[in-house]
Amino acid sequence: MNPTPNALCFGDGLPAAGAPCHVTVSADGLTMAPVGNSPLVEEAIAFTAMSVEAGGLDHDQLVVSWGAGASVRTLYLKDPALIIAFRRAAPSALMAHVERAAEQVRRARHSHRALWGSAVGVVVGLGLMLWFGSDLIVEWAVARIPVQWEQKLGETVYQDFLSKETVLKDGPAVSAVQEMTQRMTAKIPNNPYTFQVSVVQSPVVNAFALPGGYVVVFTGLMKKAESGEEVAGVLSHELNHVLQRHGMERLVKMMGLAAVVSILVGDQQGLIGLARQLGLELATLKFGREQETEADVTGIRLLADARIAPDGMIRFFERLSEKDKEGVELFSTHPMSAARAGRLKAELAALPKQTSEPFTFEWKSVQDSLSASELKK
Amino acid sequence: MKSEILYPGAFPMVRVYLNEGETVKAESGAMVAASPTIDIESKMEGGFLGALSRKMLSGEKFFFQTLRASRGAGEVLLAPTVPGEIVLLDLDGVNEYMVQKDGFLAGAEGVKIESKMQSLTRGLLGGEGFFILKIGGTGQLILNSFGAIHKIELKPNEEYIVDNSHLVAWTSTTTYNIEKASSGWIASLTSGEGLVCRFRGPGVVYIQSRNPGSFGNWIRQFIPVSE
Numbered sequence: 001m002n003p004t005p006n007a008l009c010f011g012d013g014l015p016a017a018g019a020p021c022h023v024t025v026s027a028d029g030l031t032m033a034p035v036g037n038s039p040l041v042e043e044a045i046a047f048t049a050m051s052v053e054a055g056g057l058d059h060d061q062l063v064v065s066w067g068a069g070a071s072v073r074t075l076y077l078k079d080p081a082l083i084i085a086f087r088r089a090a091p092s093a094l095m096a097h098v099e100r101a102a103e104q105v106r107r108a109r110h111s112h113r114a115l116w117g118s119a120v121g122v123v124v125g126l127g128l129m130l131w132f133g134s135d136l137i138v139e140w141a142v143a144r145i146p147v148q149w150e151q152k153l154g155e156t157v158y159q160d161f162l163s164k165e166t167v168l169k170d171g172p173a174v175s176a177v178q179e180m181t182q183r184m185t186a187k188i189p190n191n192p193y194t195f196q197v198s199v200v201q202s203p204v205v206n207a208f209a210l211p212g213g214y215v216v217v218f219t220g221l222m223k224k225a226e227s228g229e230e231v232a233g234v235l236s237h238e239l240n241h242v243l244q245r246h247g248m249e250r251l252v253k254m255m256g257l258a259a260v261v262s263i264l265v266g267d268q269q270g271l272i273g274l275a276r277q278l279g280l281e282l283a284t285l286k287f288g289r290e291q292e293t294e295a296d297v298t299g300i301r302l303l304a305d306a307r308i309a310p311d312g313m314i315r316f317f318e319r320l321s322e323k324d325k326e327g328v329e330l331f332s333t334h335p336m337s338a339a340r341a342g343r344l345k346a347e348l349a350a351l352p353k354q355t356s357e358p359f360t361f362e363w364k365s366v367q368d369s370l371s372a373s374e375l376k377k
Numbered sequence: 378m379k380s381e382i383l384y385p386g387a388f389p390m391v392r393v394y395l396n397e398g399e400t401v402k403a404e405s406g407a408m409v410a411a412s413p414t415i416d417i418e419s420k421m422e423g424g425f426l427g428a429l430s431r432k433m434l435s436g437e438k439f440f441f442q443t444l445r446a447s448r449g450a451g452e453v454l455l456a457p458t459v460p461g462e463i464v465l466l467d468l469d470g471v472n473e474y475m476v477q478k479d480g481f482l483a484g485a486e487g488v489k490i491e492s493k494m495q496s497l498t499r500g501l502l503g504g505e506g507f508f509i510l511k512i513g514g515t516g517q518l519i520l521n522s523f524g525a526i527h528k529i530e531l532k533p534n535e536e537y538i539v540d541n542s543h544l545v546a547w548t549s550t551t552t553y554n555i556e557k558a559s560s561g562w563i564a565s566l567t568s569g570e571g572l573v574c575r576f577r578g579p580g581v582v583y584i585q586s587r588n589p590g591s592f593g594n595w596i597r598q599f600i601p602v603s604e
Contacts, residue, residue, distance in 0.1 A: 016530030
C-alpha cells in the first residue's frame with residue numbers, strides 16, 4: 001500500500017523541494033514512511049531525539065528536526081490534523097517547545113491582522129476626516145486657488161453654456177440687470193471679480209452664478225418678478241455665492257471625496273474623467289445649506305449697502321412658493337423653508353432702517369419688452 | 378494528463394495529452410490549437426466570488442479556460458503571452474507553490490488555485506502586490522516566465538537574495554524577508570536594486586532571467602508618441 005503524503009522531508013541527498021512522506025504520530029514519537037520513488041527510508045524518531053519549531057512562509061507549519069551534521073533531517077508538517085495529533089502526543093518536556101511554536105504562529109497571525117487592521121483604520125480614518133473635517137480642508141484649499149484660475153474655469157463653462165442659449169444682447173431687460181449689478185458691485189469692498197451678467201431667453205424661473213463672477217439670469221425669472229427689487233434680491237444672493245467662493249468650495253469638495261474614492265480603487269482615468277465632468281455640472285451646482293444661509297445674509301446686507309429695498313427677495317420667494325412650487329426651477333436649487341424665510345426676516349430686521357433709492361427703469365416696461373422679444377421670434 | 382515542452386527556450390509551447398474525460402485548466406487565451414475532441418469551457422475557478430476576488434485582488438484573469446477531452450482522447454497546445462521559458466512541476470498534495478500573478482499558465486484538474494493575501498510589508502514592498510497565487514493540490518502545474526527560468530535550491534536555513542521583480546514562484550516551506558539591497562537607503566536606490574527578497578530554505582525558488590517592469594521602461598522609449 002502506498003499512503004498519501006502528508007509531510008515534506010528535507011536533508012542531504014533529498015530533493016530541494018522536499019521529499020514527500022507519510023508521517024504517523026505514536027505515543028513515543030513519530031514514524032516517517034517514504035512515498036513513491038523516494039530516497040528516504042522509513043524511520044521512527046523518538047520525541048526525546050527531536051527539536052520542534054514553527055516555520056514556513058506563514059509560520060503555520062510545524063518543523064521537526066533531528067540528527068546531526070550531514071544526516072540532519074527536517075520535516076515540515078502542514079496538515080492541521082497531524083499537527084494536533086502531534087501536540088497531544090508530545091511529552092511535556094517537548095511540549096514547551098511545541099507551545100512556543102504555536103505561540104509564534106498566533107503572534108505572527110496577530111501582528112499580521114493588527115497590521116492590516118491598522119492599515120484599514122488609517123484609510124477609514126482619512127476618509128472620515130475628509131468627510132467630516134472637509135469644510136476646514138476645503139476652505140483652506142479654496143483660499144489658495146488664485147482668482148484668475150477661478151475666472152478661467154468659470155468663463156469656459158459660461159461661454160459653453162451661452163453658446164447653446166439665446167442671449168439677449170440689449171434692450172430694457174439687459175440694461176435693467178446691468179443697472180442692478182453696477183449698483184451692487186460698486187458697494188463691494190476690495191472686489192477681485194469683474195462680474196458679467198447675461199440675460200438668457202428661457203421660461204426657466206432661475207438664475208445662477210459660476211465661479212469667477214459669471215452670472216446668468218433667465219427671462220422666466222424676470223417675468224415672474226413683480227418688481228426690479230425682487231430680481232435684484234436673487235441677483236445679490238447669486239453674487240454673494242461668487243464672492244464667498246461657494247462654487248469653488250463645492251467643486252473642491254466633490255473632487256476631494258471622489259479623489260479619495262478613485263485613489264482607493266486605483267482608478268486614475270476615472271479621476272481625470274470626473275474633473276472634466278464637474279466642469280459642466282458647475283451650472284447646476286447645488287450649494288449646501290450653510291452656503292445658502294451665508295449667501296442670503298450677505299446678500300441682504302449687500303442690497304442694503306446698495307440702497308435697494310432688501311425685502312424684494314423674501315417677497316419673491318414667499319409669493320412663488322405659495323403659488324406654483326412645481327414649475328419653478330429656483331426651488332430645486334434654493335429650497336424655501338419657513339426657517340430660511342425666518343432667518344432672512346430676522347436679518348432684515350437687524351439692519352438699520354434707511355430709505356432705499358428706486359431704479360431708473362420702470363419694471364412694467366421691462367417685462368413688456370421681454371414679451372415683445374418673444375413674440376418677434 | 379501528460380505534458381511536454383515543445384521548442385524549449387524563448388518561444389516554447391506546451392503539448393498536453395488528455396485521456397477521454399480529463400481536463401486541463403489554463404490561463405484564458407493560452408490555447409493555441411487542440412484536437413477536435415477537446416471542448417473549451419470557460420470556468421470560474423472557486424465559483425463566481427473566488428474568480429472575482431482573484432481578478433480584483435491579484436490581477437489574474439477573471440476566467441480560466443477549462444479544456445475537456447469530452448469526445449475521446451486528444452491533445453492541446455498551450456502558449457503564454459510573453460516570450461520566456463516554461464517549467465513543469467508535479468504537485469503531490471503536500472508541496473505548495475506561491476506564484477506571482479502572471480506566472481500561472483496551466484494546471485491539471487486536481488490543482489487548486491487560490492489568491493492569498495501577503496503580509497503588509499511584503500505586499501507593499503515586495504513588488505508582487507498584496508495578493509499572490511497559492512497553488513497546491515495534485516497533478517501537473519505549468520508555470521511561465523519572462524526570459525529563462527532558473528531554479529534555486531535551498532537547504533534548511535540556507536539563504537539567497539533575489540531582486541523581487543525576478544520572482545516567479547517559491548515553495549511554501551521557504552520564508553522570505555524584504556530588505557534594502559545595500560546597507561544605506563541611498564546606496565540601495567542608486568544601485569538600481571532598491572529592495573530585494575532574502576529567501577531562507579528549505580525549498581525551491583524559481584526566478585526569471587528578465588524583469589518585465591524594466592523591459593517595459595526600456596521599450597517605452599522606442600514607442601512613438603501619438604498627438
